[in-house]
Amino acid sequence: MGITIEHVGKQFGDYAALQDIRLEVRQGELLALLGPSGSGKTTLLRIIAGLEHADRGRVLLDGEDAAGLSVQARRAGFVFQHYALFRHLDVADNIAFGLRVRRGAQRWPETRIRARVEELLALVQLEGLGGRYPAQLSGGQRQRVALARALAIEPRVLLLDEPFGALDAQVRRDLRRWLRELHDRTGLTTLFVTHDQEEALELADRVAILNGGKLEQVGTPAEIYDAPASPFIYSFVGAVNRLPAHWHQGELRAEGGTLSPGGRAGGEGAAELFVRPEDLRVDPAGHGWPATVLSGQRNGPRLRLRAELAGSGREVEVELPAHEAGYAAGQRLHLVPARFGWFPANVDGAGGGMAASGT
CATH class of the missing domain: 2.40.50.140 (Nucleic acid-binding proteins)
Known part of the structure; x- marks a missing residue:
């Protein structure tokens, strides 16, 4: 799915979280939203997902105005920094949750749900751990479960909000490589929020840098690093x-x-x-x-x-x-x-x- 963001703005009281954001997210690319805390990157991600509403402008999903679409109709897989797993459900049931809450004709038979869970456990390299509970997993394993749950609904776009922020440095490095390989296998359009410049430059096809609610530059990691468009980007990236x-x-x-x-x-x-x-x-x-x-x-x-x-x-x-x-x-x-x-x-x-x- 391609995403077009046209003149999007968002206010929280007197605070302008986003100011006239214009951005094209290409189908099948991994785009990093990079910026310091308070730059507006998470707000933009939540607007795309339908968890926040823009005050101005619009978001087009494959050319369709998303304003009239519910969160479910957008079919966005969302992954949070702190996993948001259900502690009382085992790994398999956590992954299956989004499929089991469907109603009517959209609800899959239980045999198909179980097959999808096994397929995803293999994809995220957690075979044999479906019966464990989140408390019995490492941080890296929990984040893989969160990614599998987001993928279970066969999303059109994958949205990740600081997914490795709660992990230690070595686990972050390992999961970055794994996520890039996972993206290349699935081909999903993916937006990835981070304040970690190394993460963005290593993972992304392109990087969009936000600062103070404004979009400062969009480009490949090489373009961002070698040809910064402003003094802020020069100082923030590297x-x-x-x-x-x-x-x-x-x-x-x-x-x-x-x-x-x-x-x-x-x-x-x-x-x-x-x-x-x-x-x-x-x-x-x-x-x-x-x-x-x-x-x-x-x-x-x-x-x-x-x-x-x-x-x-x-x-x-x-x-x-x-x-x-x-x-x-x-x-x-x-x-x-x-x-x-x-x-x-x-x-x-x-x-x-x-x-x-x-x-």
Whole structure:
């Protein structure tokens, strides 16, 4: 099922939870709704499911206005962060619940319901656990049961609201890989709410970033990370160094050096420079910004340095391959931004650019 969101707005008293949201969710894709707490992502998910009503705009499900459709008629499988399993029902009965509450011609025979439950237990890799109760399962297993229950009704769309938020880091990583494989097997249109950037970038075909009830950018994980549309996205998705800069006569200057915008249109006046830690290179020839190492920390295959720029005294983070270890506190070096972004100073929206560069 494809989903079209047209100019959707939602108020809670004086608080604007959503402001003029326009978004196309393609059939069969996994789209992550990413943003900080209070950005409106869960509200948008609940409006699609029919659990909330938009004050303005409309939601189209395969071209049909969803305003006249009940929650059941939308056939959305919803998975909550805290599972919402029935503690007094075993795993099999939890999965079958949505099928057993159907009435009339929509109610399946019990033999078909049991067959569907067994099929789903195999799909979520919980064969043989149908007789257990939720309290007898791990957190990861409970979330798989919640997903199986959502899939039991043969939904047209799968909606997941922070489904791994209550799990520890290793279980989250394992379930992320499993969910991606499950999505590829089922082909269901899936919307996935998260505030975890790593989760969104690893799982999704595309990512929609919300902030303060507004949609800031939609794109593939690579587009979101490599070409952020605003200073907020640059800072929210991945680590970044922010430095003051200045455009003058077509040149972008920062920390006493001139940066090449790589053929992109320039600006005039004050600007902000954005350089990710992995895009700062150590130049053995002594070109670039002189700096002094403050500290270094090994993190698996990467080395993270804190360095102080000689010209301004500002601190930057530098991320290097671990084989380049050996930098000690007090050591002097020169840094060159291999890639950078810039935006006019004191603006929140688009208008900047990305470039490969040398100083």
